Amino acid sequence: MSDSFKPLTVAEILQECQKQGYYVRYHSRRSRTLLVADISTAPESVRNAIHQSAVQKIATSRTSNQTGKRKYTGEEPPVRHVRHKTADDVEPEEAEVIPPLLPITQTRLFMALPSTVEVEDCLRSFIKASSNTALKHVVCGACAREKPINETEFIPIADIPSRNQLVPEHPHIAHVLTDGVLLETIGVKNKDSVLHAHFCSDCMRDLKRNQLPTFALANRMWIGVVPDVLACLTIPEQLLISPLYTRCFVFKLHPKGWCDDDVSSMQRGMRGNVTSFPMNMDDIIDMVHGDKMPRPTSILPSIIAVTFIGRGRLPSAWLKSTFRVRRHAVLSALEWLAENNRYFRSYTIDHEILNSLPEDDVPIEILAATRQETDTAIIDLESASYVPTG
Numbered sequence: 305m306s307d308s309f310k311p312l313t314v315a316e317i318l319q320e321c322q323k324q325g326y327y328v329r330y331h332s333r334r335s336r337t338l339l340v341a342d343i344s345t346a347p348e349s350v351r352n353a354i355h356q357s358a359v360q361k362i363a364t365s366r367t368s369n370q371t372g373k374r375k376y377t378g379e380e381p382p383v384r385h386v387r388h389k390t391a392d393d394v395e396p397e398e399a400e401v402i403p404p405l406l407p408i409t410q411t412r413l414f415m416a417l418p419s420t421v422e423v424e425d426c427l428r429s430f431i432k433a434s435s436n437t438a439l440k441h442v443v444c445g446a447c448a449r450e451k452p453i454n455e456t457e458f459i460p461i462a463d464i465p466s467r468n469q470l471v472p473e474h475p476h477i478a479h480v481l482t483d484g485v486l487l488e489t490i491g492v493k494n495k496d497s498v499l500h501a502h503f504c505s506d507c508m509r510d511l512k513r514n515q516l517p518t519f520a521l522a523n524r525m526w527i528g529v530v531p532d533v534l535a536c537l538t539i540p541e542q543l544l545i546s547p548l549y550t551r552c553f554v555f556k557l558h559p560k561g562w563c564d565d566d567v568s569s570m571q572r573g574m575r576g577n578v579t580s581f582p583m584n585m586d587d588i589i590d591m592v593h594g595d596k597m598p599r600p601t602s603i604l605p606s607i608i609a610v611t612f613i614g615r616g617r618l619p620s621a622w623l624k625s626t627f628r629v630r631r632h633a634v635l636s637a638l639e640w641l642a643e644n645n646r647y648f649r650s651y652t653i654d655h656e657i658l659n660s661l662p663e664d665d666v667p668i669e670i671l672a673a674t675r676q677e678t679d680t681a682i683i684d685l686e687s688a689s690y691v692p693t694g
């Protein structure tokens with residue numbers, strides 16, 4: 305927007321408005337742009353008076369430049385008024401040419417349609433904020449968590465503050481140290497032949513305080529590379545090959561979006577939360593006695609509880625991605641564990657139980673124990689009071 309009052313400061317423009325008896329709304333005083341936009345709708349006489357004041361200021365400025373600066377006579381100490389200036393309050397540079405007064409607009413800024421330039425600026429900002437670059441996620445080198453790139457710092461590994469905190473206190477033969485510190489290798493990048501790493505704001509904050517980040521791999525959070533045969537297991541599959549059950553899991557799921565309507569018309573995506581509770585170990589030991597794997601699916605209702613929040617009938621296919629049990633996946637995991645994990649060497653594979661597992665389906669025991677809650681207000685209540693605990 306052309307500023308016809310360019311030589312005047314915001315304060316001077318407001319002063320002139322006051323002289324002319326023109327009330328400037330409080331909202332318009334917050335920035336020069338808003339102020340100029342407000343005055344563009346003022347009566348012609350007010351705008352002319354302010355414009356004349358701007359012309360007058362230019363003329364005065366030129367005259368004082370020609371006569372030179374006033375010299376200090378030494379009779380009294382100069383008084384300097386130090387004042388913090390805002391961007392809008394800064395004395396504008398002298399303008400050789402003052403833009404002419406624009407024709408009066410019929411509406412004030414409020415409810416005015418944005419100009420083409422403003423629309424393009426908004427679109428540019430939106431595209432920039434939602435671009436692949438802005439939404440990119442990276443892995444924190446210290447804690448291996450995936451974080452938005454704009455919440456991380458990318459620094460040379462040599463410049464990590466308090467880097468000694470990331471040296472593992474209990475070294476493991478499989479640790480891969482990068483320049484002497486334990487980092488997630490996915491988060492380490494080579495830039496200009498110098499090793500850099502991303503660090504999330506949590507880890508960086510702790511390192512700057514010379515503290516070991518809570519979730520750092522070096523804080524005994526390192527578990528090494530999880531083999532595919534174990535990483536692909538669902539929760540029920542993990543439980544069927546688990547020697548111990550220290551906790552039970554309560555799943556509360558609802559359709560993505562909202563669940564006021566019939567679930568059959570909604571997408572199949574589900575979301576929710578999982579709460580785990582400690583188990584009575586004595587009872588569990590009695591339940592899973594023996595040295596055979598996998599466990600029978602009959603134990604699952606004792607360890608997993610599923611509550612579906614929503615109206616309508618829940619299609620069983622919705623649970624499949626979370627609660628499916630694949631016989632071949634369980635067998636592959638057990639064979640890998642028997643070969644690589646000494647705690648599993650005493651177990652033998654019970655093929656009778658193995659063959660009783662679904663080939664690829666949700667065990668009937670889980671389906672039978674799934675409850676449905678039609679009071680959808682629970683979702684808001686639980687979200688509002690959710691407090692994560694250890």
Ligand SMILES: [Zn+2]
Pocket residue numbers: 444445446447448449503504505506507508
């Ligand atoms: Zn981190």
